[in-house]
Amino acid sequence: MENEVLLEVQHLSVGFESYNARVEKVFFNAITDLNLTVRKGEIVAIVGSSGSGKSLLAHAVMNILPDNARTGGKMYYKGELLTPEVMNRLRGRQIAFIPQSVAFLDPLMQVGDQVVGTLGEKARALQQKAFEHFGLKQSVAQLYPFQLSGGMARRVLLSTSYVAETEMIIADEPTPGLDLKIAIEALKDFRVQADQGKGVILITHDIDLALHVADKIAIFYDGRVVETADTQTFRGDGQGLKHPYSRALFNALPQNGFNLQRCPKCGATCATWNVDEEGMRCGCGDS
Amino acid sequence: MNKGLLKYLTTTVLRMVLLLIAATMLSFFLVHNAPMDPVDAFLGEVTVSEEQRAQIAERWGLNKSPAEQYLIWLGNTLRGDMGESRTYHEPVTKVLGERFRASLLLMGTAWILSGVLGVILGIVAGMYKGRWPDRIIKTFSLILASSPVFWIGLLVLMVFAVELQWFPLGLAVPIGKIESEVTWAERLHHLVLPALTLSITGIANIVLHTRQKLIDVLESEYVLFAKARGETLKQLITRHGLRNIALPAVTLQFASISELFGGSVLAERVFSYPGLGSTAVVAGMQADAPLLLGIALFSSLFVFFGNLTANILYGIIDPQIREGGGIDG
Numbered sequence: 021m022e023n024e025v026l027l028e029v030q031h032l033s034v035g036f037e038s039y040n041a042r043v044e045k046v047f048f049n050a051i052t053d054l055n056l057t058v059r060k061g062e063i064v065a066i067v068g069s070s071g072s073g074k075s076l077l078a079h080a081v082m083n084i085l086p087d088n089a090r091t092g093g094k095m096y097y098k099g100e101l102l103t104p105e106v107m108n109r110l111r112g113r114q115i116a117f118i119p120q121s122v123a124f125l126d127p128l129m130q131v132g133d134q135v136v137g138t139l140g141e142k143a144r145a146l147q148q149k150a151f152e153h154f155g156l157k158q159s160v161a162q163l164y165p166f167q168l169s170g171g172m173a174r175r176v177l178l179s180t181s182y183v184a185e186t187e188m189i190i191a192d193e194p195t196p197g198l199d200l201k202i203a204i205e206a207l208k209d210f211r212v213q214a215d216q217g218k219g220v221i222l223i224t225h226d227i228d229l230a231l232h233v234a235d236k237i238a239i240f241y242d243g244r245v246v247e248t249a250d251t252q253t254f255r256g257d258g259q260g261l262k263h264p265y266s267r268a269l270f271n272a273l274p275q276n277g278f279n280l281q282r283c284p285k286c287g288a289t290c291a292t293w294n295v296d297e298e299g300m301r302c303g304c305g306d307s
Numbered sequence: 308m309n310k311g312l313l314k315y316l317t318t319t320v321l322r323m324v325l326l327l328i329a330a331t332m333l334s335f336f337l338v339h340n341a342p343m344d345p346v347d348a349f350l351g352e353v354t355v356s357e358e359q360r361a362q363i364a365e366r367w368g369l370n371k372s373p374a375e376q377y378l379i380w381l382g383n384t385l386r387g388d389m390g391e392s393r394t395y396h397e398p399v400t401k402v403l404g405e406r407f408r409a410s411l412l413l414m415g416t417a418w419i420l421s422g423v424l425g426v427i428l429g430i431v432a433g434m435y436k437g438r439w440p441d442r443i444i445k446t447f448s449l450i451l452a453s454s455p456v457f458w459i460g461l462l463v464l465m466v467f468a469v470e471l472q473w474f475p476l477g478l479a480v481p482i483g484k485i486e487s488e489v490t491w492a493e494r495l496h497h498l499v500l501p502a503l504t505l506s507i508t509g510i511a512n513i514v515l516h517t518r519q520k521l522i523d524v525l526e527s528e529y530v531l532f533a534k535a536r537g538e539t540l541k542q543l544i545t546r547h548g549l550r551n552i553a554l555p556a557v558t559l560q561f562a563s564i565s566e567l568f569g570g571s572v573l574a575e576r577v578f579s580y581p582g583l584g585s586t587a588v589v590a591g592m593q594a595d596a597p598l599l600l601g602i603a604l605f606s607s608l609f610v611f612f613g614n615l616t617a618n619i620l621y622g623i624i625d626p627q628i629r630e631g632g633g634i635d636g
Contacts, residue, residue, distance in 0.1 A: 082535040086526070112537025124532035128550045128626060137536055138546070164626045180536065 022059060024098070026188050026219035027081070027115075029056040031093035034073070034080050034243075038088060047090075050076050051243040054093070056221075058188070063210055063220040064248075065230035067269075068240030074223045075120065077240075078192045081221075082117050083107040097188075112137075116181035118191040122173035125165040132161025135179045143183050150179035153209075155202065170197035178206055188219045195229060207233040227254075228273060239266045241295050264299045323611055327604055328381075334603035335377050335596065343594040345369065349393050367393070380600060389604075390597035394589055399601040402586065407605070410582030413498060413575070414567050417505035422560045425510045429517025430552070434544060436522050444514060452511035456570045460504040460577035467500055474500045478579050501578040505570050509563050516559050517552055524551045553624055561617035565610045 034051040050073045058064050068074050079085050081095060083104050095102040097110060111117070125134055135147045151158055154175040165173065174197050181189050191210065195203040210220045211233045224230050230237055231254055238248040247263040254261070254270055261267045268281060283302035294300060346363050368376055383390060389399040432444040451459070468476045475497055521544075524530060530547055538546065572584035579585070583602060590598040622628045 079531075084531045084535050108537075111535050117532070117535040119528070119532050119535070121528075123528040126529045126533070126547050126550070129547070137533075138538055138542055166627050184536070 023062065024060050025057055025096075026060055026098060027056070027058040027221075028096040029054060029077075029081070029093070030095070031055065032077070032080060032095065033092040034076050034085065035090050035092075036086075036088055037090060049243065051080070054243070054245055056238060056245060056248070058219040058221055060187075060217050060219055061214055062236065063214045063222055063234045064236045064238060065222040065224060065227075065234035066238045066240050066245075067224060067227045067230050070225055072240050073243045074225075074240055075192050078117060078190045078221070078223055081107075081190060082111055082115070084117075112184060112186075114186050115188045115190065116184040116186040118177050118181050118189065118194050120192045122165050122168060122170070122177075124177065125173065127165050130162050130164060131168065131176045135161075135176060135183055137180065137183070139183060146183040146185075147179065150182035151175075153182065154178055154206070171199065171202065174198055175202070175206075178209075186218070188221075189213065190221045190223070192223045193225070194222070195224065195226065203229065204232065227269060228275075239263065239269060241265055246295065265295045268300070319615065323608075326611055327607055330603050330607040331381075331600050332377065334600055335373070335380070338591070338594055338596050338599050339373050339376075341591075341594055343592070345393065345594040345596065348593045348595075376596075380597070384600075384604070389601050392590070392595055392598040392601075394593045394595045394598060399597050402598060403583070403601050403605055406581065406583045406586045409580065410571060410575070410584060412494075413501055413505065413580060413582055414571055416498060416502040417509065417571075418560075418564070418567055420502065421506040421509035421513060421563070422556075424506070425513025426517050426552075426556055428510070429514045430521055430544065430548070432514065432518040433521030433525065433548075434540065436518075436525075441518070445518070448511040448514040451507055452515065454508075456504065456508045456573040457577050459507055460501075460574055463500055463504050463507075464577065476578075478581070497580075501574050501580045504577070505567065505574045508570050509567060512563065512566075513556070513559055517556060520552045520555050521548055524548055527551075554621065557620050557624065558617055561613045561620075564613035568606050568610065 032051060032054040033049065035047050035049040037045060037047055040046045054077065056064065056066075056077075066074055066077065076085070080089075080091055081102075085091065097106070097114070100106060102110075125131060132147055132151075135150065136143045139146075147161065148158060151160060156172065156175050156179070160168070160172060160176070165176075168176065174194065178194060181191070189210065194206055194210075198206060207222075207229060210222060214220050214235075222230060222234060227237070231251055234251050236248055236250055237254065238245045240246070247261065247266045249261055249266065259267075261270060271281075283304060286302060286304040294302075345367065346360055346369070349363070364370055368379060371379070380390065389403075391397065392399050392402050395402050428444050428448075432441040432448075435441045464476065467473050478497060524547060525543065530543055533543055533547060568584070571582060572587055574580070575582045575584035576588055583606070587599070587602045587606075589595070590602060
């Protein structure tokens with residue numbers, strides 16, 4: 021018996037409307053036909069290369085895409101259709117978002133006040149607890165974002181979701197800039213929260229770290245999820261994986277010997293091959 | 308820190324001195340090469356003999372070389388004697404003092420009015436970007452920004468003074484009244500139209516800048532994150548908007564002092580308001596070198612201190628300047 025579904029994303033597409041040099045409307049598709057399900061107590065890692073549109077997925081769910089973005093498809097939260105109005109009600113209360121960089125902190129506000137946010141003084145104690153939890157000195161609360169190192173900023177951002185006490189967390193690249201020990205701590209923390217019944221979406225380009233904590237891994241390529249597989253499938257030589265791109269990605273890991281398939285005809289590595297729904301092949305025409 | 312402060316003060320004072328010398332030198336160069344002859348301008352319709360003309364020129368030091376004249380003025384000014392105005396037959400310091408009081412009232416009112424109204428309208432426009440309040444405010448500001456001060460002044464005069472007759476046509480006090488009998492209400496009554504004209508022209512700039520800055524802030528990543536944490540538009544404005552537009556608003560407000568000075572020359576002229584601006588025009592027309600140099604010196608100082616205040620306020624408002632470099636840990 022599987023747990024209750026928290027977030028269900030069906031056929032999501034995200035595109036941007038803009039004007040080209042001849043002032044014609046042009047449309048650029050960033051995400052096409054994306055499906056994703058997150059259940060209570062589950063960590064779903066979304067793994068993909070930089071610039072593949074992973075962050076846009078998070079922004080689309082949180083309804084914080086820019087004005088010129090157009091979305092399609094449907095999203096449900098606990099069975100309720102996620103309209104923009106519903107999302108505006110849920111965000112920060114039911115769903116917490118952990119953004120990527122220090123640029124998401126107000127440069128002119130002390131970070132302690134930012135972690136507390138609009139929750140009021142009752143959240144002050146939670147903020148102090150969060151800082152202790154993530155190994156930040158209490159004096160950090162009085163600093164401004166420009167005074168933080170990359171790792172400190174990351175831990176401040178993690179603290180914001182800690183105080184929110186939501187049912188679901190969407191973390192966008194929460195680990196870069198942290199040293200390995202704290203990175204693993206932070207990921208374990210997501211594990212603990214998931215085990216308490218929360219749902220977690222972990223967006224990362226680090227498949228290795230994702231394998232440590234996630235239950236499911238969605239392999240993301242060029243705005244699409246090419247495959248969602250249980251973490252156990254990622255073992256041996258990856259033969260349990262359905263899509264050749266997932267297998268190639270897994271085999272390219274250091275512990276799997278940096279293996280990169282090469283095109284038998286022209287010798288180009290599979291990193292340059294074209295990927296579609298069924299498989300991947302080299303651009304030179306050979307399979 | 309103290310060493311840095313000392314260095315800052317030294318360079319500031321040095322800059323100020325250089326600015327004052329440059330401004331007065333340029334003014335002297337201009338008035339000296341102007342087509343008006345100071346003696347002719349002084350005498351007006353009165354005819355005098357060549358001998359008497361020469362005596363006046365001699366008394367004013369006009370027969371000396373321009374460099375010598377300037378240096379004499381500089382030397383006297385350093386001792387606190389700014390000479391006597393040829394037009395008003397009074398010491399320059401006294402003329403400046405009187406005129407500046409009238410101007411200060413006018414410019415101060417316009418400055419506060421345009422600053423407060425400008426920021427409020429800018430915030431409203433930025434908040435409702437693309438919707439009707441924004442369109443109205445933006446159109447209004449663009450029209451104002453592209454209209455010259457004197458033209459707006461004339462329009463204001465036609466509507467409020469000629470047609471509606473709510474306010475007097477000009478001057479700072481009623482005609483034919485002794486200075487001591489003028490009431491504050493009368494002064495304010497005379498102040499309204501010139502102050503309105505002067506603030507209207509400054510306001511557009513402040514509205515448009517504040518609007519754009521607020522739009523930038525509302526599109527920033529930190530506001531995205533605040534939204535994602537459930538903050539409402541009102542909370543976004545009060546928690547992040549105001550904080551982040553404060554710095555550019557202060558910059559603009561203090562930088563506008565120089566424009567205000569320029570605008571006051573035209574506004575005072577249109578309303579025959581006896582302030583520093585209209586006095587500058589008179590001094591120029593009469594080739595009244597001591598008075599003109601005095602005004603140049605005074606207005607440069609005023610603008611300089613405006614900018615200096617802005618610099619000091621930055622340090623107070625912006626933690627990135629106030630708290631210096633980063634802290635590791």
